[in-house]
Amino acid sequence: MRAFAYTPADSPEAAVRLAAEPQARYIAGGTDLLNLMKDGVQQHDRLIDINNLPLREITVSEDRVRLGALARMSDVAGHPGVRRRLPLLSQALLAGASPQVRNMASIGGNLLQRTRCWYFRDSTMPCNKREPGSGCSALEGLNRWHAVLGGSDRCIAVHPSDLAVALTALDATVTTLSAQGPRSIPVREFYLSPGDTPDRETVLRPGELITGLDVPATDRSAESRYLKVRDRATFEFAVVSVAAVVAVRHGVVRQASLAFGGVAPRPWRSPEAEQALIGRPLHAATVAAAGRALVRGAIPREHNGFKIPLVQRALADVLDGFGGRR
Amino acid sequence: MSAGVVGKAIARVDGRAKVTGAARYAADAEVRGVAHGVLVMSTVARGRIVALDTRAAQAAPGVVDVYTHLTMPRLTVPAPTTGYFKRFVPMQDENIQHAGQPVAIVVARTLEEAQQAAVLVIVRYESQTPQVVLADGLGDAYVPAPGSDGTNDYVRGDTGAGLAAAGVIVDATYTTPLQHHNPLEPSVTVAAWSGDRLTVHESTQGISNTQNALMQALGVPRENVRVITPFVGGGFGAKGPVWPHTLLTAAVARLAGTPVKLVLTRAHTYTSHGHRAETHQTLRIGAARDGRLTAIEHVVTQPVSRSDELVFNSSEPTRMLYACPHVRSTQRAVRLDLPTASFVRSPEAATSHALESTLDELSHALQLDPVELRLRNWSAVNQETGAPHGSNFLRECYERGAAEFGWARRDPRPGSMRDRDGLIGWGMATAAHTAGGRPGAGAAVTISVEGTALIRSGTQDLGTGTYTVMQQIGAQVLGLPLHAVRFDLGDTNFPPAFASAASATVPGVGSGVVRAATTARGRVVALAVADPRSPLYGVEPARISTADGYLHVTGQPSRRVSYRSVLRRHGQPIEVTSDPAPAALGYSTGAVFVEVHVDPAIGRIRVRRVVGVFDPGRVLNRQTARSQAIGGAIWAIGFTLMEHTLIDPHLGRVVTPNLSGYLVPVNADVPDIEVGFIDRPDPSSPALGARGFGETPMTGVTAAIGNAVHHAIGKRIRDLPITQDKVIAALS
């Protein structure tokens, strides 16, 4: 790890001012950032410690949950109000990382964690995300964990966050602060597709600080489920994951909000799959149609073609939990 | 001998040190002024270095120096008999034989400074396209010359005739992936020179090997090299051989004029200390209609490096285990641009997996219960040599294991057993591994004038319980209470011992302790019966028993004298040293039964239950033996369901050199595991009836899991690991 300067910030505004320095970076939990720096994937001249900023609140109100960016994964996951109003959020958080890391990692940092693509994580291998123009080693390499949806011929790395998948299904909003002032960004617009610039992962401007999340909690009739499929029981990133918020009334799907992890470079939404469900009874044929809609246009690579049937099966399994299929 | 010391479930004697953080592993050694070394590894898999630039690294803060093949002293390649298996020492010339080969070492004052300076070393290579895919090289496979396990083309009888006589023939191809040991403690060398004397704190399974390899590599006398290893943070074979980083660290410590500590990064361990080679295995098994085997043909093809021919999957179970007149077992090698392979916990696990899985296929073809199939082919003798086993209670293992598991309730039809959430599968297999047969160990016993004993041997405790069981053996043979005996290890100043490997510690070190303690006891008895003041004066020594710190006339426990008073009168300690003596090769077996649950929706497999009943001869310590069996079963879960090292086919480099890419089981993957022992002494054992056992319990469980998956889903997945994508493909 290259040497760097360390500066604690005492207010969000001060943090943003410090971040104007090129190669400065915020550190909250540090659970991903320090690994990236140890591996030489990222190098920073200054770390701005934002842990003293007053951004840790968890507020559950009538129609929404407000999370400070520095709230820890474990605090949010275990919060009684969150578990009651947004169990999906709690489930997705508890599906991620380990108890120790959940005690450390912040909600804001979780959204910004970077792909587990091994070609990205080894600073001596070609990778367009880490070093634009150096080539993508995964396209013709070992790509079992890589994207089948939404990738490009420059990058097929997947986003690793479980939380981001849940927040996408829940249609949450990210709040930020930058030199230009505060703003709100829907999670669904927060992440960028890789296209020709896989190094650009989010719409955040340089130095822009995530201050929190607003998660709507309006529809009390909807049920939610999070399913994470992986190669060991726990403490592993998703091979595929599904977050679903579904309201079924009189056997008919009234509302469906779906998001998928492990299949795309960003938390993946499928309006087509949702449309295949809404207004229809939750029968096997409906579920199958939603699955087909989900994977339309999917591009399998040498080792990851299994994700196409697997994500459909995972979706079916999740929908099964809402009743009506069997 | 006093009863009850051996065989009990005694808590490990080093437990307190380990739970308080007081146990000092190699990287914890306090060495004044120690500097930190970090390796720079090659990023190409085949080629040569054409330019090196170390200027930026050397100018970086805190750097003591940077060493490359241009500046390193010439080191002798230690002989394979030292356990140095690689046939070259890196950083001696510009050639690159595999990715992740050391090309430079940076030494700096602090770890952080060394790590950063290592990044600043610039190396330019001329590279060739590497070949790292076994499947691409099968056409080039050849049978290597006989190696340490003997011939690589073993033939018994005439398999053509045996197959012709078969009523049923099963053909199968199994593949197992490249795997890594991943002990939690990465390998460590802390090397400190004092003049021409070298002290090394090393995380090794074999301090004598390390001493010998260093002696040869550096050209210094053996007595000038001391290796100290009181604790090892797991080995599993990774630390059995001697590897380059040890030699290189010792060499640069001398050049740098300062002690150097080198701890391999987790990533560096993947190319620094061998691995379990990938295998491609074809099996053809013929049997009569009643299940008796008529022929086995087993061909194992595995990669070897460009510079050695080491083959560690020797198909021992195929050759030795079952009664079968016609057997051919062939090991083939394919040269690839990979690091030298080595042994990994239970080297026979890979071949056992294929054999025991194919036997399950045979049981289906015959419609014969898999336990019954194995009982019908049980052999009282080692089928390879024809020699009888010292003892063999494998049939009892099958019977007890089946009863404890409830095997009789199994519906043999695949897919027939279900619960609310999915499919249930029950599978079984035979566990079998050779144990010992290695050069053995010496031990020194000192009985103090206080009547307590200190026993020392230059062996190691990898967590297997060496400290504990050797103390038990010593106490048992001497007739002292456990607390009056101490066992010390991990120092080349002690009598030499073979590496802690090959399930050889109990027979090797155990017998060394038995020999030394028996002699020492005899000396004490001789003193007691020769002393006119002793109540035992004049008694025939053979009539003396020892127990609980006393010598007494057999059958007359009240006519006794304490060790303490005998030694006090003697006025000086008694010291006895035994020399290493080879212990015969043992064969420890067992029967294992597994229940899996398969979620057919997403292909998820969970092991729900494991029952293993084993015959390791006499059980020295039920608690540590049970822990070994549990560990083996969990290794099998990893082996069968998740572990594989991935190597990029184009770059020739490991892409999973960490514990998030290379998955090992976590707590939540593991169910309760029931372990039983037959616990009857092996009369041929020189270690109180105990055989080596550590490697047996991983075998069998791998195939039992695979067989259970087949029973659950009705499809056979012959390519490990059995991940859920394969289950889904099989179910689709």
Place this chain on the structure above:
Amino acid sequence: MSEEETPTKVGSTRRTVLKAGATTTLAAGTPLPALLGEAPASAAAAATATSPVEVSLTVNGVARPCTVEPRVTLLDALRERLGLTGTKKGCDRGECGACTVLVDGRRIKSCLTLAVMQQGKEITTVEGLARGDRLHPVQAAFVREDGLQCGFCTPGQIMSAVALIGEGHTRSDDEIREWMSGNLCRCSCYPNIVAAVREAAKEMS
């Protein structure tokens, strides 16, 4: 790099790199920027930022001042600066759990945080659990149930277990398994670890 050499051009796709033939070159341990023509990080520039700072860590109830660069992890500060080697480094990437310690009573992985970030916090390591000769109930249970073999993961397992019992995740064996899964044990003592946690929790309740 020597003057006459052109820095390696890594092609626009990996294929071109790999198929370029016998003269393909890659640097060892060097991030791609250096290969693409940027100078390796200047040692002089690094030196200015390195400036070690005085920190005071409160470990096992004792204030322990030390001087560390900002880049020093809590784990390396404990082991290499303060001589508290009970806490182990198994992976240095948060993937094994051997470095687990408590910070203000919560379990964390000490390899994933900087020492400078932990000033003013109460840090507890495995050395701080026993009271004199009396083992902490979790330590005693690990010995009794043989929840260890090589012992290298044990300090981390024990710190995790102490925290887990405080968190109340001991309602079933399955819950213990899930909440102990951030700590790998390669010797594979998991069932014994579960038993030790269960028994210690009973004793402590």
